Amino acid sequence: MKFRLFVISSVLLFVATLMAVWVDFDREWKKYQAEFNKIEYDKTKAELDDLKKSIDSDPDFKKVESQFKASEEKFNSADFKEKQDEMNKKITKLKYNLYVAERDAKFTKSTMGALDYQIARVASEGKSTDSLIAEKQQLESKYAEQQKVAADAKKELESTENSVKDSQKDYLALKSQFEDKYSKVDLLEKKIQAIQKRPLEINQVLVPQLNNTVDRCMTCHVGANKDGFEDKKYPKVFQTHPNKDLFLVKHNVKDFGCVVCHQGQGLSTKKDKAHGWVEFWDKPMFKGKQVEASCIKCHKTTDDIPADFFNKGKELVTTSNCMACHKIEGQPAGLRNGPPLIQASSKLNPSWMVNWVENPRHYLPKSKMPTFPLAKEDAVAITTYILSTSDSNYGAKKNVIPNSSLAPQGEKVFAAKGCNSCHAIKGQGANVGPDLGRIASKTNPTWLFNWIKNPQSYHPTTIMPNLGLSDSEALAVVSWLQQNKWESLPQVQIDLNNKELADKGKKLMKDYNCASCHNAVGLKAGQNAPELTGEAEKDIHKFDFGYAHKDPERGIYHLRESYIYNKIRTPGAYNDFVKGKMPRFWFTDEQTSAVYTYIMGVTGKHDSIPYNYIYKPKNVEESNEETKGK
Amino acid sequence: MYSFSNFLEIITKPDNIPIILLIGMLIAYTWISFKKAFYNDKKLLQGEPVWEGEPHNQEKVHTWPHLLSIEFIVAIIFMLGLTVWSTFLNAPLEEPANPGVTPNPSKAPWYFLGLQEMLVYFDPWIAGVVLPTIIIIGLVAIPYIDTNPKGNGYYCWRDRKFAISVFMFGWLLWMVLIIEGTFLRGPGWNFFMFGEYWDVHKVVPLVNVNLSELLNIDPKTPWLLREIPALILLGIYFGVIPLIVAKLNKKFFDDLGLIRYSVTIVLLLLLMSLPIKMVLRWVLNLKYVLVTPWFNI
Numbered sequence: 001m002k003f004r005l006f007v008i009s010s011v012l013l014f015v016a017t018l019m020a021v022w023v024d025f026d027r028e029w030k031k032y033q034a035e036f037n038k039i040e041y042d043k044t045k046a047e048l049d050d051l052k053k054s055i056d057s058d059p060d061f062k063k064v065e066s067q068f069k070a071s072e073e074k075f076n077s078a079d080f081k082e083k084q085d086e087m088n089k090k091i092t093k094l095k096y097n098l099y100v101a102e103r104d105a106k107f108t109k110s111t112m113g114a115l116d117y118q119i120a121r122v123a124s125e126g127k128s129t130d131s132l133i134a135e136k137q138q139l140e141s142k143y144a145e146q147q148k149v150a151a152d153a154k155k156e157l158e159s160t161e162n163s164v165k166d167s168q169k170d171y172l173a174l175k176s177q178f179e180d181k182y183s184k185v186d187l188l189e190k191k192i193q194a195i196q197k198r199p200l201e202i203n204q205v206l207v208p209q210l211n212n213t214v215d216r217c218m219t220c221h222v223g224a225n226k227d228g229f230e231d232k233k234y235p236k237v238f239q240t241h242p243n244k245d246l247f248l249v250k251h252n253v254k255d256f257g258c259v260v261c262h263q264g265q266g267l268s269t270k271k272d273k274a275h276g277w278v279e280f281w282d283k284p285m286f287k288g289k290q291v292e293a294s295c296i297k298c299h300k301t302t303d304d305i306p307a308d309f310f311n312k313g314k315e316l317v318t319t320s321n322c323m324a325c326h327k328i329e330g331q332p333a334g335l336r337n338g339p340p341l342i343q344a345s346s347k348l349n350p351s352w353m354v355n356w357v358e359n360p361r362h363y364l365p366k367s368k369m370p371t372f373p374l375a376k377e378d379a380v381a382i383t384t385y386i387l388s389t390s391d392s393n394y395g396a397k398k399n400v401i402p403n404s405s406l407a408p409q410g411e412k413v414f415a416a417k418g419c420n421s422c423h424a425i426k427g428q429g430a431n432v433g434p435d436l437g438r439i440a441s442k443t444n445p446t447w448l449f450n451w452i453k454n455p456q457s458y459h460p461t462t463i464m465p466n467l468g469l470s471d472s473e474a475l476a477v478v479s480w481l482q483q484n485k486w487e488s489l490p491q492v493q494i495d496l497n498n499k500e501l502a503d504k505g506k507k508l509m510k511d512y513n514c515a516s517c518h519n520a521v522g523l524k525a526g527q528n529a530p531e532l533t534g535e536a537e538k539d540i541h542k543f544d545f546g547y548a549h550k551d552p553e554r555g556i557y558h559l560r561e562s563y564i565y566n567k568i569r570t571p572g573a574y575n576d577f578v579k580g581k582m583p584r585f586w587f588t589d590e591q592t593s594a595v596y597t598y599i600m601g602v603t604g605k606h607d608s609i610p611y612n613y614i615y616k617p618k619n620v621e622e623s624n625e626e627t628k629g630k
Numbered sequence: 631m632y633s634f635s636n637f638l639e640i641i642t643k644p645d646n647i648p649i650i651l652l653i654g655m656l657i658a659y660t661w662i663s664f665k666k667a668f669y670n671d672k673k674l675l676q677g678e679p680v681w682e683g684e685p686h687n688q689e690k691v692h693t694w695p696h697l698l699s700i701e702f703i704v705a706i707i708f709m710l711g712l713t714v715w716s717t718f719l720n721a722p723l724e725e726p727a728n729p730g731v732t733p734n735p736s737k738a739p740w741y742f743l744g745l746q747e748m749l750v751y752f753d754p755w756i757a758g759v760v761l762p763t764i765i766i767i768g769l770v771a772i773p774y775i776d777t778n779p780k781g782n783g784y785y786c787w788r789d790r791k792f793a794i795s796v797f798m799f800g801w802l803l804w805m806v807l808i809i810e811g812t813f814l815r816g817p818g819w820n821f822f823m824f825g826e827y828w829d830v831h832k833v834v835p836l837v838n839v840n841l842s843e844l845l846n847i848d849p850k851t852p853w854l855l856r857e858i859p860a861l862i863l864l865g866i867y868f869g870v871i872p873l874i875v876a877k878l879n880k881k882f883f884d885d886l887g888l889i890r891y892s893v894t895i896v897l898l899l900l901l902m903s904l905p906i907k908m909v910l911r912w913v914l915n916l917k918y919v920l921v922t923p924w925f926n927i
Contacts, residue, residue: 002699009706016713023717280725541731547829577831 029269030200032220036238041195043228048188061181068178075171087164094157101150108143112136202269205257211608215257215266217274225253260609261294262286277557282540284561286600290593293536293601299615313598320370320585320595322532324516324525329533329604336525338369338517339459345387346394347447347458350494352486353383356442361586363438363486366431370583372512373572378505380492382514385505388496389521394458395450397471402445402479410480413473422464425484433464438486449478512581529582533604535564546577565596637825640813645722647715649740649812656805660798663785667794670786682784734817734830743811744804750819751907753918753926761900768897775886775894792882800901838917853922860920864927868899 055061074080115136122129179186203222207213223229223238225248230240241248247261259266264276264285276284286293289309296302302310317328324334344353352363357379360367374382414420420429426437439448450457452474455464469477495501506522509515515523540560549558556562556573566573569592571582587595641650670680681687691697724733738746748757780789787794814821816828841863842856843849849856872895876883883891910916918926 002703006699006703006706009703009710013706013710013713016710016717020713020717280723282725539728539731540725547831 029219033200036222068174071171071174098153101153105146207257213257217258290597293597296601313594325529327531340519343394344390345392351492352442354379354492370585372583381501381505385502388502400446400449402482406476406479410476440482440484441486441489445478536600546574568592568595631827632825644719667787671788680784744807747807838915840917841919
């Protein structure tokens with residue numbers, strides 16, 4: 001019993017150990033790298049075959065090759081070799097002769113030096129030096145003779161060596177000519193060998209000077225920094241980085257790594273975790289063009305770099321007047337770009353206004369005003385407040401009565417003055433000003449008349465020009481436009497004396513910050529929403545997810561990125577616990593993505609890039625010149 | 631709010647697996663020890679030798695190979711379990727640590743969850759310092775308090791009812807607190823039933839009052855005056871109850887002697903103070919019995 005238990009448990013432990021080793025060994029990235037190596041091998045092999053084929057069909061190469069082969073044959077022939085050997089032996093002997101001759105001369109010369117010393121010493125003792133001088137003269141003549149012998153030996157050696165070289169000259173010239181032509185083949189053959197020998201290994205980029213970055217992305221994205229994989233036929237994971245010269249050469253990958261721009265978990269070698277769209281990873285990878293959000297980390301302006309998507313987001317943020325409620329560092333506060341409401345009661349039909357406040361898209365599908373999360377009662381309250389407090393006495397001319405017989409003339413004036421280059425009628429025309437196809441249900445004729453005569457008297461900063469219409473022309477246009485009714489507008493009764501409802505409306509308008517776009521009685525403009533600078537670095541615990549932590553169907557995850565994206569696209573996504581105030585701008589997916597890119601980019605002072613990475617133009621004037629050029 | 635998937639999510643968290651194992655082992659070992667104890671009880675009643683005294687258990691064998699071989703097999707099985715566990719269950723890592731953010735729920739290591747649970751009912755000074763010290767001192771003191779010679783060399787329930795009951799009570803209380811802390815305490819250290827969604831927004835009315843407030847005493851009264859009822863109550867708890875017990879169970883008192891009896895009964899009352907305080911908190915929302923300028927009980 002005990003023995004059996006021992007055997008079973010030991011076998012199981014052995015199996016478990018093998019399994020642990022296998023689980024540790026069998027890594028996802030190895031499969032990617034092996035696949036890439038195979039692709040690169042096939043590619044190089046194909047290149048080599050092509051090259052060989054082209055060489056084979058090249059007549060020039062054929063000629064060189066045959067000449068080289070012939071000369072090589074001659075060079076390797078026994079006859080030639082024998083001669084060469086003989087010559088080489090002779091050279092060895094001559095070299096020895098030269099050595100001996102030079103040695104002898106050197107010896108004689110040093111003996112002469114010793115004699116010089118003796119002569120000087122004997123002379124200083126006052127004795128006779130004659131015999132010594134005679135001996136030296138004898139040596140001098142001997143030395144000259146020896147030098148001559150050495151020079152002769154050298155000459156002979158040189159001439160012999162030259163003759164050997166001459167005999168090989170033709171062969172060597174042909175050889176280098178052939179090798180020149182063949183070197184590419186050789187290179188490719190060596191490359192193939194290298195690919196075959198290449199081990200599977202983690203390729204990482206270490207950048208200590210940039211916050212100790214360790215990026216292992218190129219463990220799987222092996223082709224990213226290699227030329228020749230641009231083609232879409234290669235799997236996306238292996239393709240060369242788009243615009244490699246700019247992004248991996250100018251921004252040298254050895255100095256930047258990958259994550260500083262793309263984000264994600266650079267240390268990980270598992271696909272999901274590395275890309276970072278997993279629980280607890282703070283900075284998941286940017287998707288597609290959203291990576292442009294990173295440019296602004298180092299480039300303090302994006303005007304002079306090709307960050308088009310980021311700039312598109314910036315433009316959308318400006319045109320959508322986000323700064324009316326949100327502060328963004330470096331951006332001016334928002335404009336009051338909506339029409340003023342201080343005289344609204346002389347303009348608007350109460351039923352229309354309730355409908356509009358509830359959702360502007362009912363009346364104008366392309367409305368510039370976003371949709372606030374307001375119920376119908378809220379809209380009624382706001383309408384009550386606005387209409388009961390605003391001035392109903394607008395306009396130089398009172399009580400304008402449209403005359404339907406003037407309508408055809410009005411239509412002509414409308415066309416002649418070019419009104420439809422800004423205003424559409426039931427979708428026909430430009431989309432600068434609002435569509436006038438249902439205008440009669442919105443405004444009254446008196447207001448419309450006075451507005452056409454002088455728009456700036458009602459809305460001082462309106463972009464609608466004063467077209468200088470005469471009274472009769474204006475009346476004609478009004479008469480024509482008054483025929484454009486919205487038959488299905490739901491009728492609402494508004495009690496303008498209901499003070500309680502008006503107060504509720506005022507409070508709602510304060511909460512939803514209406515006054516930051518519209519000038520309204522008793523309300524002040526101001527930014528009431530969270531600052532967006534550094535939103536990309538904001539702690540995840542500071543976002544109010546409500547109950548929407550995980551809902552893959554709606555693209556909701558407990559991630560900062562997911563929150564920001566969804567808040568831009570559908571602000572109501574997080575309204576199930578605390579009702580948010582942000583209105584919906586009806587951005588398309590692409591627009592949302594662009595705005596998201598901009599918001600993720602404007603990190604203000606919160607980013608952590610070392611100073612020497614910040615892009616500094618060589619001098620400011622120069623960069624101004626460049627910008628002017630564009 | 632309640633769903634099986636919530637339940638499953640919490641019990642399968644990698645850091646909760648040891649607690650699941652703990653529950654299983656707790657039941658298994660309690661069952662085994664009581665089974666053996668009851669077996670011996672039966673034998674003692676019949677006047678037969680206990681299990682340890684049975685002839686075949688009186689035989690002596692050598693440690694090697696008889697014991698060591700069993701231990702070796704156990705070691706292999708243990709290694710097997712650890713290998714499989716560490717291969718397939720990853721370490722429960724969360725987001726990079728941020729000194730500015732406290733995780734919610736913020737939990738102690740599992741073996742300290744009992745202490746953390748005690749912090750709900752007691753002053754940190756009492757729950758974090760005094761009671762743990764007394765627990766350790768009390769455990770050290772057991773051999774000097776319990777001089778009952780019965781049960782030496784064998785294990786039974788009949789002869790050591792008091793000792794086993796007190797130990798099992800304290801032990802199970804501790805285990806229950808750990809299990810509760812692991813599975814039933816969620817965000818905000820709020821109580822969540824099995825299967826309830828761990829909602830970070832959950833709001834629980836936790837307005838607790840001191841004993842003096844329950845008795846409608848003005849909190850501005852000087853503390854010694856204000857706490858007179860509390861002092862009387864504590865005096866009864868630690869002074870009168872031991873007297874009553876000694877009177878009722880004269881034999882118990884005589885067996886132990888005055889000093890040993892005093893130490894035993896005080897340790898026992900301290901042990902009981904935790905469940906009593908828990909019940910008082912649940913029933914009366916009692917915050918502290920005694921509030922002094924230095925410490926609260």
